[in-house]
């Protein structure tokens with residue numbers, strides 16, 4: 001109809017004004033830089049061509065620290081201790097935490113509320129308190145401090161993280177999928193192995209990665225329960241007190257960081273494949 | 277009745293749940309025998325206990341009282357993986373991390389069947405459910421109807437003695453649903469397995485089943501063929517739940533030849549068959565008549581034993597048929613369906629005084645034992 005006035009095309013309304021957008025943009029980047037700067041500095045100073053004790057001023061680029069990455073036996077041993085403790089405590093915490101998460105997400109049982117509460121208490125209680133209580137506990141029992149006590153302590157605080165991530169995954173599962181497996185002739189263990197575990201796997205791996213990460217960089221609790229064992233973070237602290245952190249520490253720190261990134265990337269890829 | 281063993285037999289099944297300290301009886305004493313090779317439906321409104329009954333047949337829940345027999349064997353207390361029945365879940369419950377092939381092969385692999393035999397049987401099954409060429413896909417990469425067919429294939433490939441289907445079509449849209457109804461019937465004929473089919477859609481139950489158990493509130497209201505249930509509803513609930521039913525009631529004035537006569541006025545009377553001695557003059561009866569059995573006419577009809585007067589309250593033209601809503605002289609609201617094949621004009625318009633008539637064999641007394 002010719003009498004109709006042509007309508008102006010409706011402009012897509014932006015939810016925020018221009019200024020608001022800019023502020024948000026700036027703020028986002030400020031936070032990202034704030035978070036990444038210390039890591040960036042750590043990585044950068046692993047390439048610092050300095051001489052003497054103090055790796056605090058930039059002198060130029062070098063790869064010599066990477067060539068001699070494992071030249072300091074003390075740091076190597078500490079790193080080895082950290083890795084052993086992290087691997088063992090991650091395996092234990094993942095196995096136990098998965099079972100707890102399954103129970104919490106799946107069943108109603110007496111003391112469930114209390115168990116939940118303890119999980120969150122373990123996550124949120126200050127490390128210094130946990131370290132002190134554990135130390136007091138081990139000393140009372142006359143338990144010798146060392147690898148075993150460190151691992152017990154690490155399992156204790158990692159377990160809750162695994163339990164919580166697994167539980168949240170379990171809550172999203174359709175129970176009838178497991179019932180279908182049973183219906184098709186699978187027994188309890190087969191159902192767990194072939195159906196339940198693959199379905200909660202993202203929660204289990206997330207929990208395991210988290211456990212590994214918090215175990216390998218734990219300082220406070222480890223320091224209380226270590227006895228004569230020196231882990232990587234404890235060793236760095238000691239080196240600092242004895243004057244100067246060698247650049248090898250930066251190199252290993254970079255390795256840990258890159259390793260973490262790789263694991264996270266693999267996990268993300270795997271879960272994308274799963275969901276595709 | 278032959279004396280072959282029923283595929284499934286439920287005897288006095290009761291199931292109670294405790295929720296929030298209260299005891300809920302989901303199933304209150306169900307008995308049924310399902311014959312070998314039968315397409316048997318459980319039909320009823322939401323919450324009437326259909327799923328609970330089915331879960332007790334499959335073994336996911338144990339009855340509080342009563343027994344479950346599969347081919348004459350008491351399986352009460354036997355876990356689901358040891359029962360020779362398979363279930364198709366309402367949510368399909370496919371294994372999300374496995375391919376279509378792996379899903380269907382799951383049951384065969386549990387039985388330790390040789391690899392090429394598994395491949396052959398899964399292939400056969402894929403053909404039956406028309407999913408050839410899709411065996412490498414994950415369930416997520418399939419449409420709802422395709423997932424439904426994978427779930428069906430996953431159960432059927434095990435050649436169970438009976439297949440339990442819990443509202444397998446509920447999640448599909450109307451068109452796909454109708455296509456799958458035909459498909460399911462075809463597959464059932466092809467494999468010859470007993471199907472127990474749960475639905476709350478009465479049309480679906482009527483078109484697909486050999487027999488139907490109509491359930492309400494944890495009990496079986498009526499068990500019979502679709503025709504029996506449709507034409508001779510045993511209870512008021514069944515009459516109301518299945519199709520549209522007209523409910524009439526009145527006082528019996530006399531009983532002749534096994535028929536109770538209800539006289540509403542001069543020339544207005546309704547006959548309904550009753551069992552001898554069940555009804556006497558003066559007792560109240562309720563009866564149902566299906567809308568398509570009633571005839572509508574402007575003048576008093578001749579030769580039919582059932583006739584009542586009424587006023588048309590609504591006329592709904594539906595193309596091939598017309599529905600008339602009528603209030604009878606005794607105050608009952610009834611519906612009449614007429615085919616539009618012969619007459620070009622409407623038989624009546626709103627407000628017209630008309631007659632309704634039908635044959636006595638189309639009146640069914642409610643509550644009468646069948």
Ligand SMILES: Nc1ncnc2c1ncn2[C@@H]1O[C@H](COP(=O)(O)OP(=O)(O)OP(=O)(O)O)[C@@H](O)[C@H]1O
Nearest residue numbers: 293295300302321322323324325326327328329476
């Ligand atoms: N695990 C349970 N705990 C408590 N009550 C339950 C449980 N399972 C079922 N019920 C109750 O039992 C009754 C019957 O449930 P059921 O699932 O058998 O109904 P249904 O006929 O399958 O209904 P729908 O058509 O909605 O699937 C309902 O009142 C339900 O609330």
Ligand SMILES: [Mg+2]
Nearest residue numbers: 326327328442
């Ligand atoms: Mg149900």
